Amino acid sequence: MRDTIFALSSGAPPAGVAIIRVSGPQVRFVLETIVGEVPQPRMARLAKLRDASGQVLDHGLSLFFPSPHSFTGEDVAELQIHGGRASISAVLSRLSDLPGLRHAEAGEFTKRAFENGRMDLTAVEGLSDLIRAETEAQRKQAMGQAEGVLGSLYSGWAHKMTHARAMVEAELDFSDEDDIPGAVSDRIWPEMQALLDEMKQHLSRARVGEIVRDGFRIALIGPPNAGKSSLLNALAQRDVAIVSDIAGTTRDIVEVRLDIGGHLVLVQDTAGIRSSEDQIELEGIRRSLRAAEEADLVLELRDATAVDTAVGATAGVSPNSLLLLTKSDLRQLEFGTTASEVLSISAKTGSGIDFLMKEIKNRIGQNHPGAGEALPTRDRHVQYLKTCVAEAEKAVIGRNLPIEVRSEYLRNAATALGRITGKVDVEDLLGVIFSEFCVGK
């Protein structure tokens, strides 16, 4: 018989209420033994929890969710008790003394839900993201994924491809009979072409889903003393990084997580870029350049008091970057007509910071999912989607290939999708995904 598992599912004690969850074949026995009865399914019931000698451990509520209509798909009990450390540990140790019961591992409840077909892998990942969500955009995306929008999109696609294979293979079997030849193919392949286009479009938007989940990255880059750390502090509205008039103050990357308009934004302050002999500073500069490469938006800062003209300062600015002329309180430069993406700011007076924020919001907005748009959120999804698209493409364009071969390509494409949802063998992945969870989920 399978172990019955239990854990504290609510947050760290002390708290007003603690919820202990129990799942597995011994749940009815647990309720009878500790609470004295199995409550009506899904109805909260006042309960006295007792130890082995019949002494009352705590008063609370007990709930019973019979299999299969529970989070894990097994019999589940929830004990709502007082959220003090001693109350919780008394009840947990009472549970661990019962035969067949053991403490759950991290993510084990969710793992059982997956194994019992209650949720697919994308939903599991969505739930993990939801527990960690910090911003509105993250919450919405994670919620959709936890509810299965991504999983059903991928299952739907896999189903279409399997259906197409069945159709063309059936046509092959009956091709000797004098049906209208090619009728099925004439319909199926254009359908597969349309599906391929849809999948490509979806894949092209992957970065957007990842940005919502992992945050929009902004790197502050520029020569020493350009005012990068001062700007970071102004954006964060607190004293995060050390500011001084000594060139080379910042050596390592200083990162702050901001909620800008409901989006997670990671702003990275970096070491000033200049030629240096100092090994530590050189490593700092290498890190700055890497941060710039990986950023969704690079803010290139130039000290307005140290450049000749605004236009001269734009040299080497890339499309995903904005040029900021700093210390505008000391010197206001005239912008040349060619310098389109130049903003003038002062961290000291705050002038231009609002405008910069607006521009940042614009850039994030260009990387925002459409209403109801379900997007891949992890590298794992993207890798399998690429395989899927490549295989589906071979099937669609391979007009002169034997039907069996084209059908095999479609099968590979559907298999790649099955790996995302967990419908196809993903044993090696499971450990990684479930270990992201806290105990009790």
Ligand SMILES: Nc1nc2c(ncn2[C@@H]2O[C@H](COP(=O)(O)OP(=O)(O)OP(=O)(O)O)[C@@H](O)[C@H]2O)c(=O)[nH]1
């Ligand atoms: N007047 C004025 N001074 C500023 C402004 N922003 C920064 N400074 C000054 O410029 C100097 C350098 O600022 P930092 O923010 O340390 O510059 P940084 O780019 O982080 O420098 P490194 O970390 O050394 O690369 C400090 O003395 C700041 O007080 C500004 O908007 N106006």
Ligand SMILES: [K+]
């Ligand atoms: K400095």
Ligand SMILES: [Mg+2]
């Ligand atoms: Mg600095």
